[in-house]
Amino acid sequence: MRTNWAGNVTFTAAEVVTPATAEDLRALVRGSSAVHVVGSGHSFSPIADTTGTLVSLAGLPEVFEVSGSTARVSAGMTLAALAVHLENAGLALHTLPSLPHITVAGAIATATHGSGSHSLSGAVRSMEVLRADGSTVELTSPGAVVSLGGLGVVTAVTLDVVPSFQVEQTVYEDVAWTTLLVQLEQIFAGAYSVSAFVDWQGGATLFAKHRVGDPRAAFPGRPASAPVHPVPGQPALHCTVQGGVPGPWHERLPHFRAEFTPSVGEELQTEYFVPRTRAVTALRALAEMSTVISPLVQTCEIRTVSDEDAWLSPAYDRDSLAIHFTWVPNTPAVLALLPRLEEAIAPRPHWGKLFTVPPALLAARYPQWDAFRALLTEHDPKGVFRNEFLTRYFGSSASS
Template sequence: MTGHNWARNIRYAARTHHQPSNMDELRRLVAGADRIRAVGTGHSFNRLGDTIGDLVSVAGLPPAVALDRDRGTVTVAAGLRYGDVATWLHAQGYALANLASLPHISVAGAVATATHGSGQTLGNLATAVAALELVTADGDLLTVHRTDPRFAGMVVSLGALGVVTGVTLDVVPTFDVRQYVRFGLPRAALDAALGAAYSVSVFTGWRSSRLDQVWLKQRADQPPPPADWLGTVAADASCHPVPGMPAENCTAQLGEPGSWHERLPHFRLGFTPSSGDELQSEWHLPRAAAVEALAALDPAAERIAAVLQVCELRTVAADGLWLSPNHDRDSLAIHFTWIGDPAAVTPVLAEVEDRLAPFAPRPHWGKLFARNPAATYPRYEDFRILLGEFDPAGKFRTDELDRYFPRD
């Protein structure tokens, strides 16, 4: 376990770092701590997961994976990475419906922050959760299932209710995907493009009236896009979404068929994802407001481009999870990968947030944002009550959690 997050913009303030090797050790650790937080693979860009107390990783627990073919689920150790789970699952003939762009992230961390892939009919990764196992504040081991009335508040929980040790996920039969990249999408064709394949990502540098790249991830049995698809040009070589970065880091393109876990992510498991030296922000808006929201950002395009590596546009289906940015609304996610310069990025980030404010934006919980998003969540008060029930002494709380969910 390191003392900083993946991007190195956060150095953890924890007094002690732990990586227990068994459940009894973890339970004793949680029960005896005054302040404790779980840390995953460190792909968050803010201090939501930090603590002045103990920081604990569950990556040292046994890497258990159990497939239940009758129920159509797989139960995995929470510290496992999605890429490792996916490789195992594919070998058994099964798949997850969707994956994030990075297969490097831990299952528990991604679920707790509603991390997502793309697809207008596909929910974020937390929507695949059928059950959770967690160590609560007193060291007890609790399993909660989808039928529990608290479940919708416990899946995307920001690590605030306990240390998650196991996650049960819905699975589907394995499938193959072909990936195509297209250049120069007219802005007016954005909505059509976002619904054109199983999973779609659109990239822009905010330097042109057209959108730079469209990554279409189609089931392998679907026809390829026609030569003149939406006024774009087909890539004739593999690409990286960040200009100047090597394409070998990315999953195979040019229509080459491959299994779901080797195409749905943008990046390959054995390579450094994205550029590494970066900051990230992301806001989720109502899908219906996509064109209007992008137009609201146009006056800031030059300032955005000056501190931007790439911006990605994706769709996420609505769900019922209380703290999901996609709660009760189909969403457009606008993701910014900034340069690694906080002083230069912060004022631009604030301007973006101000310009998007009329659309009730909900930030990705693991990225950089400034506004408290509480007012945009209809079940906010219900989650705050749940926090008090599970953690009355504030064992899992942080300064940022206190800011977003003040205590009574």
């Protein structure tokens, strides 16, 4: 793997290694002065990069052990593979993001989320972490969960799981922008998971995922008469089944099916979290910028994420609205626009997507920023996992 999924990041790693055993991994980490793990490489920010050794866990033996209401799983497993194991055991995760192609640890490290609940990191009970000195620790602190890959190699994760459940997905088209703003709270409370795709020009399309057995709420707009891709013009074949047909949680909660390319492929992404109390104000501020947003955007998705205790989750300590942008693949133009959006809504950005918020401003938006910096130093005093991305935001190991 020499680039990330989108191709906008070329890894600067001297080598990419896929160890086949836990002992090979330990030996590699102990012998490295700079190492970082890459999951499936779906982040748009250079968060997974290193100038040293880039490690993929894809070659390690799979772990899947259920104990009561938890499952201990290998960190490098994809969410798609995990979902099949869980479903076969009559179990489920409480949420899934739009795509199942990514790894368990990669998703958790960036607070990857769906809509209507906590992000995946909210399900983490503990993480087995291999540190630079070769020691292994079991971390349970909420501070460690959204690690940005900086604490060490997460080799296994113990997750809260729930009984399997069925979901029906219905798409509602032609929802007026003003209706979305006025009924925002009711719309997002109307189903187990709701996404609103908006074009900033006056319309919205709702993807409502109802948990079978939950009370049904009415939605504005009209039910789509045929399957719909969230990005206009893309094939709906790539999407999970819609039309109100019940199916297992993992075949409805993601928008995209594991066997197809998710989203568009030719794209960049950004996502901004604002507190729910500022949701409508932030949406209005962005709508006022629609003439500069529209030429660069392929689609925008609005979701809700419940407040959580992982220190670096953008939803830390506050119920949040997550406003996502799928951009055209024009990095200079997108990076030139982002500061204007960030100035308008003062967000906490998604760590795995593109953003330009300066480190000092970002630090001020996270109450546990300094505590996380101390955690980095505690677990990785020599800065072996401290790549350029982490150094930009948290300083080098020497200065921290």
